Amino acid sequence: MSSIRVTDNLGTTVNTASEHTATQSCSTRCSDTEHSTLTRAQLRRLLRQRRRQLSSAEQRHASQQLCRQLRCLPEMLSARHVALYLPNDGEIDPVPLLSWLSQRNARAYLPVLRPLADNALWFVRYDARTPMIRNRFGIAEPATRFGAHRARRRPAWALDVILLPLVGFDDQGQRIGMGGGFYDRTLAFTHPQRDAGGPRPKLIGLAHEVQHVDSLPVASWDVPLDAIVSDTQVIRPQRRKS
Ligand SMILES: Nc1nc2c(c(=O)[nH]1)N(C=O)[C@@H](CNc1ccc(C(=O)N[C@@H](CCC(=O)O)C(=O)O)cc1)CN2
Ligand SMILES: Nc1ncnc2c1ncn2[C@@H]1O[C@H](COP(=O)(O)OP(=O)(O)OP(=O)(O)O)[C@@H](O)[C@H]1O
Numbered sequence: 383m384s385s386i387r388v389t390d391n392l393g394t395t396v397n398t399a400s401e402h403t404a405t406q407s408c409s410t411r412c413s414d415t416e417h418s419t420l421t422r423a424q425l426r427r428l429l430r431q432r433r434r435q436l437s438s439a440e441q442r443h444a445s446q447q448l449c450r451q452l453r454c455l456p457e458m459l460s461a462r463h464v465a466l467y468l469p470n471d472g473e474i475d476p477v478p479l480l481s482w483l484s485q486r487n488a489r490a491y492l493p494v495l496r497p498l499a500d501n502a503l504w505f506v507r508y509d510a511r512t513p514m515i516r517n518r519f520g521i522a523e524p525a526t527r528f529g530a531h532r533a534r535r536r537p538a539w540a541l542d543v544i545l546l547p548l549v550g551f552d553d554q555g556q557r558i559g560m561g562g563g564f565y566d567r568t569l570a571f572t573h574p575q576r577d578a579g580g581p582r583p584k585l586i587g588l589a590h591e592v593q594h595v596d597s598l599p600v601a602s603w604d605v606p607l608d609a610i611v612s613d614t615q616v617i618r619p620q621r622r623k624s
Contacts, residue, residue, distance in 0.1 A: 422599065426558055429550045432592045433472035444590055444613035445475035451611050452545075453482055457584040461542035465491040465505045465583075470521045471560075473547045474590050474613065484509075491536055493564070494523045502567040505544075506535045519560075538568055541583040548589035548610070555607045555619025556598040557587050569605045574621075584608045591615070 420428070436444070452458050464483055469475040483490050491505040495517050506512070506529035513525040529535050538544065546565050550558045559565055572582045587610040594612065610617040 422558065423561070425595075425598075426549050426561055429558075429593045429595075430471060433474075433590050436472060436590065436592070441472070441475065445478060447613040448474050448476065448588060448611060449478045449482070451616055452476070452479060452586075455586070455609070455611070455616070457543050457586065457608070461584075462488050463491065463536055463541045463543075464488055465493065465538075465541050465544040467493055467545065467547050468522050469547070470519070472590075474588050476545050476588055489536075491541065492523055494526065494529045494535075495564070497526050497530075500567070501562060501564055503538075503564050504529050504535045505538060505541060538583060539571060539581050544569070544583045544585050546585060546587045546607070548587040548593060550593050550595055550598060551587055551589050551607075551610050551612075551617075552595055552598045553617060553619070554597065555587075555610060555617065556600055556604065557607060557610070558598060563603070566603050566605055570603065573603070573605050586611060588612075 458464070464479075466476045466479060467473070468477065480490055490508045492508045492512075493503040494506045496502050496504055506524040508524060513528050514522045515525045517523050524534075544565075546557070547559065548557045549560060569585065570576060571580075572585065585605065585607045587607045589610065589612050591612045591614045606621065607619065610619070
């Protein structure tokens with residue numbers, strides 16, 4: 383079984399022993415050597431815990447740094463239709479972009495859990511007048527009845543940029559999300575094995591730098607990202623071959 387060594391910027395070392403397990407030990411910054419086996423679910427829990435532990439001041443600063451970098455990306459500068467998200471569970475906050483998008487006459491969209499329980503997303507137009515509800519995970523989203531009108535949403539292929547919330551990411555552009563597969567299902571048409579060359583949005587993952595690990599296991603359904611932006615850097619992964 384191959385083992386991938388994963389070191390993150392907190393000094394935690396994770397060796398992924400297979401697609402589903404990872405071995406974690408503390409290196410330089412930890413005094414003791416602790417070994418444990420991490421499943422994908424455990425890694426998700428660890429990284430979610432880290433982002434939740436950031437203080438409000440750290441969150442605010444990270445959000446400012448994130449948005450400063452996003453405002454310089456060519457994809458963002460040319461975008462007319464941009465999907466983002468309202469932060470939850472310590473996610474890095476892209477909301478300050480809303481006023482910038484509006485000044486540029488670009489439209490904003492939010493993910494909405496599709497009502498027919500197929501675990502995929504709609505992207506529904508969002509502004510100050512949009513009626514909101516809480517979805518089954520407690521995240522605010524445009525009301526389902528509002529999004530049910532086709533004119534108020536946009537198919538994923540017709541968006542210019544989708545900003546995706548990440549739970550973890552690596553230098554190769556791999557990501558893990560909340561574990562529902564919502565983005566992977568919705569964006570499966572962009573997968574290198576399915577992509578027929580039609581229009582597709584640029585996929586930009588957003589996360590705090592504390593969610594950065596050296597290497598994540600790849601699942602066959604994972605859609606590759608065009609870029610990842612954290613509070614400190616922009617990563618442009620090499621496009622995966624189909
Ligand atoms: N801000 C934000 N909005 C988003 C997402 C996201 O990741 N972030 N999503 C991205 O997909 C969708 C919602 N997906 C989610 C998937 C799982 C959980 C979650 O908290 N899962 C719990 C289990 C909850 C339960 O089963 O009742 C957990 O893992 O602890 C939350 C959102 C749509 N909107
Ligand atoms: N294109 C797809 N078609 C069907 N099932 C899928 C697809 N993509 C992902 N899934 C399923 O979704 C589940 C969760 O996938 P995964 O752990 O990769 O979620 P995630 O990437 O963390 O979540 P998200 O995509 O919402 O950010 C997996 O069990 C997988 O079988």
